[in-house]
Amino acid sequence: MTVKRRSNSQDVADLASVSQASVSRAFTPGASISAKTKAKILNAAAKLDYQPNIIARSLSKNQSGLVGILFANWDHPKAAEILKGLCEAITEKGFKPVVQSANTLESVDRAFTDFLSYQVDGVIVFSTSPSANMSALCIRSNIPIVLLNHTAxxxxxxxxxxxxxxxxxxxxxxxxxRAYKRIAIVSSDPNSQVVSGISDSLAETVNQTQGTRIISERTGIHGYEAGLQTIVELWREDVKPDVIVCTSDYTALGILSGCRHTLNINVPQDLCIIGLGDIPAAGWTDHDLSTVKIPHNELVRTSVTTLISKIETQSMDPESIKLDAKLILRGTIKSL
Structure with missing residues (x-):
């Protein structure tokens, strides 16, 4: 049996009566080429069962066409949606995503070692960061890093x-x-710069008014059951705020449940509850939770756009981009 020779770009160019450069542009996302010419080339390629040689192209461009995604927070309520958005946005830009999972500093650095071996053109990291040494190695290798929803x-x-x-x-x-006076903050990750930014700014704002203060800060608390336990402990210890601000909607919903079904606390007259994230359950009629809506889709798009720009311009200069998150007031805070 004779093995059929694999078609190349010159074969496609000959059949379509175009230049080899036109064939290259037809298979390059965003390249300048007329719709008519591109259609003719793709038709010729289909007849010849031609597929572009990605490896050869990466060698000629000195780029692998790969973008690393390091995911470290699978408990995040939007984890699947965020990963899907990253993969789709990266693919739309003409790159291919390579996904790794890690949850310790050692495993994060191992994942980065793999990315370096794959010769990725850049890395997006969700909810964690590499060590300073590994980051420096990436910089020396001209591999830009974007941290999504995390600071380091x-x-x-x-x-x-x-x-x-x-x-x-x-x-x-x-x-x-609304004249609330005694505020408790319940947070999940005490090391999160986002969490500390919210806490510090909240404290600075309320401390400007005499008689209003932060009376309790509880850290390392995340999830419905943890929230339920926390509100019971606060009341048992006679720490009775009139506001609880949570850095997770799930925690806030646990606190809300404890108020209604365990402690018989009137929300929002006796206690205001505010969450973070605006998960679907926050807007359910039975919950009607006040919260902060995080623009996850915009965060994803901005992360990808920023990274691809760094890759294409070969810039290693870091940027810091902060997007607005909207406070949504619902039934767990008093009306004005």
């Missing part, structure tokens, strides 16, 4: 996150307008 002082990386200072200020102003 000392890491040479672009940062795409929400404006946590504005979020804290917006929450503080809403509470002051």
């Amino acid at each position: 002082p000392g890491i040479n990386a672009s940062i795409i996150t929400i404006d946590s200072t504005k979020v804290g200020r917006d929450i503080g102003n809403a509470l002051l307008e």
